[in-house]
Amino acid sequence: MKQMKALIVAGPTASGKSALALMLAERLDGTIINTDAMQVYRELRVLTARPTPDDEARVPHALYGVRPAAEPGNVAWWREAALAQMAAAREAGRLPILTGGSGLYFASLTQGLAHIPDPGPAARAEARALLKEIGPAALHAQLAEADPTTAVRLRPTDSQRIARAWEVWRGSGTGLADWQARMTPPAPWRFAAIVLDPPRAELRTAISARFDAMLREGALEEVRALLALQLDPALPAMRAHGVPELSAHLRGESTVEDAGRRVELVTGQYTKRQATWFRHHALAAPAHLHTINARFTPSEQLSESINPQLLAFLESMA
Secondary structure (H helix, E strand, O other): OOOEEEEEEEOOOOOOHHHHHHHHHHHHOEEEEEOOOOOOEOOOOOOOOOOOHHHHHHOOEEOOOOEOOOOOOOHHHHHHHHHHHHHHHHHOOOEEEEEEOOHHHHHHHHOOOEOOOOOOHHHHHHHHHHHHHHHHHHHHHHHHHHOHHHHOOOOOOOHHHHHHHHHHHHHHOOOHHHHHOOEOOOOOEEEEEEEEOOOHHHHHHHHHHHHHHHHHHOHHHHHHHHHHOOOOOOOHHHHOOOHHHHHHHHOOOOOHHHHHHHHHHHHHHHHHHHHHHHHHOOOOOHHHEEEEOOOOOOOOOOOOOOHHHHHHHHHOOO
């Protein structure tokens, strides 16, 4: 039986992957499937640069704004939902085009996923309380005693992953690394991947312009509405780039200019980690992996020098 085909368009934040995916979806009769952990949240349209209503009217889009901020998403939930959307696209005679910047979400399809049980609210609350009380380094030290196999893989400053490892160990009695060793196989699809890897200087310029545009489009009002929900600050949506910084501004703790500089700094650091991850993780077989060192904006088309490369790449999926 011939494998089902899907296209991946990946890259760091502000690299222009959404614009490229939209253009390709129009040319290839594609359905765009969100592969960004923050764009799934309903309340974060502006700050996560979700596709506009006009974009969504041009081609089918899926898994954007489908969860309330109060309900944290995770890679296991996303994988199941993405597979359902991919099957629906194929049934409709359309090419699934997965686009986003969450590398682990892509990897859950192309490499498989470990099924980790829900640790439960008590374990989650304990992890958050310890993180707040003793800090990530001390919690990492405790994790090293309880689950050394997992701890050795984590940086002592990586508070989110340390807390996650702690709650899994406390809730299940088994270390996170042990659960991750019990992998499900990759999804039964044939993946081709385009990875955008723009120069750092271009990306920094794009990040700065992106924040200014978000302010004009209502980012402050979006954060104000999110804060009115009085959600747990540890929820993923409350840590999305721009939320902590603009929250501080709304509390009178910083100017909007200070918030902007901070957002640009943390987003720049994040894009560097994203780019590094994509360079070291293959999202498709070498013959079906194509890296483009350029940035795309909605007003741009592929240059004549890139067009033949991309067309040959897409033909290789046949």
